[in-house]
Amino acid sequence: MEEGKLWCCVVMVLTLMRSACGQLKAGFYSSSCPNAEGIVRSTVQSHFNQDPTIAPSLLRLHFHDCFVQGCDGSVLISGSSAEKTALSNTGLRGFEVIDDAKSQLEASCLGVVSCADILAWAARDAVVLTGGPSWSVPTGRRDGTVSLSSQASNLPSPLDPVSVQRQKFSAKGLDDHDLVTLVGAHTIGQTDCRFFSYRLYNFTATGNSDPTINQSFLGQLQAMCPKNGDGLRKVALDSGSAAKFDVSFFKNVRDGNGVLESDQRLWEDSATRSEVQKYAGTVRGLFGLRFDFEFPKAMIKMSSIEVKTGSQGEIRKVCSKFN
Structure with missing residues (x-):
């Protein structure tokens, strides 16, 4: 009898999970x-x-x-x-x-x-x-x-170590693979000097820069973001390929050319490093094709987080205000 009840509960949970996953559909x-x-x-x-x-x-x-x-x-x-x-x-x-x-x-x-x-x-x-x-x-x-x-x-922060990034992504049902894949969106992003300049001049409170930054890249960043300079100046997150969606971002992280501390730290953690290694390589070779395949899957997974469907929520008339 108890086994029967347990089996019914398992079936019910699985049914609800399938239902939740099936609430969104292409061509809705x-x-x-x-x-x-x-x-x-x-x-x-x-x-x-x-x-x-x-x-x-x-x-x-x-x-x-x-x-x-x-x-x-x-x-x-x-x-x-x-x-x-x-x-x-x-x-x-x-x-x-x-x-x-x-x-x-x-x-x-x-x-x-x-x-x-x-x-x-x-x-x-x-x-x-x-x-x-x-x-x-x-x-x-x-x-x-x-x-x-x-x-x-x-929300993830550029200051987050991998352990915190992992916790924030995990709380939304996303694993290490999803984390690294989605952060790969920085291949077309840019940021302000104010969000990473602390890595360039006084990272250890003794006037040193972040030792994980490639030395030649450090000079480039310091030229773009001089000490006491314009903190709002824009810098590409993917040096050398800022306008193209490709895998060069991962190559930069591998080579110590990550702009944000949170991005570069992906190379310091063994689990996320292995994911970065899967993508780092030639811009449109085997690794590029892998990223092209994995990124859509991660996006579909992320865009299904805690969605409201059916009679939940509303359909706004204007996106900037509730009905």
């Missing part, structure tokens, strides 16, 4: 708004043509959304205490792209497409426009009704 809007994906794609393309740096910003926007309250568009909400005002969300860009796509979708399919799904599509399109792989984006997310800056404390 095929009948209700068949042009939705194309509208988002053309909108992202238009903004990218005017400013190619918007691509990594859209990718970062989706990532930051998913890590707080799940992938529910909560990062898009405006307000003095909203999620986007958190310190860890400093520098987020791309809101106007999502708003533009939403206004066009509302004109075409009133009240149908969620802001959360627009974000997921836009992130994929940003990768494609920079030479990266494409993938079929599962959709059906609903928009959340909570957005608080106080809940953004679990």
Whole structure:
């Protein structure tokens, strides 16, 4: 009898897990708004043509959304205490792209497409426009009704050691492989001098630089970010291939040319180092193809974090405010 009850519980849990995984699906809007994906794609393309740096910003926007309250568009909400005002969300860009796509979708399919799904599509399109792989984006997310800056404390930081990065990713159901693969998005990103200049001049409080930085690269970084210089100056996270979605980021980490401390530390941990090694290599050789295959899988997994579906949440009329 007890064994029977136990088996029923196992079956129930497995059924619920399959149900949760199956709530999102590619082609969710095929009948209700068949042009939705194309509208988002053309909108992202238009903004990218005017400013190619918007691509990594859209990718970062989706990532930051998913890590707080799940992938529910909560990062898009405006307000003095909203999620986007958190310190860890400093520098987020791309809101106007999502708003533009939403206004066009509302004109075409009133009240149908969620802001959360627009974000997921836009992130994929940003990768494609920079030479990266494409993938079929599962959709059906609903928009959340909570957005608080106080809940953004679990976002990864450039100061995080691997142990903390691992904990933050693990809390969202992502493993070491997902961690390294998703951080690979920094192949098209950039950052401010203020977020890493401490590595260049006074890392040990005795005037030394971070010893993990390749010495020739250290000179380049110091030239771009002089002591007491402009902390807002932009520096590419992927030296030598900043505008192209490829594997050179991993090669840089392997060679001590990681800009952010959190990126370079991936080479110091044995588990994440082995993942970096899998990708580091020629830009479009065997390793590049592996990254092209693994990145979409990691993105689909990440974009399914704590999603709201069915009757949960809402479909916002305007992405920056609740209905």
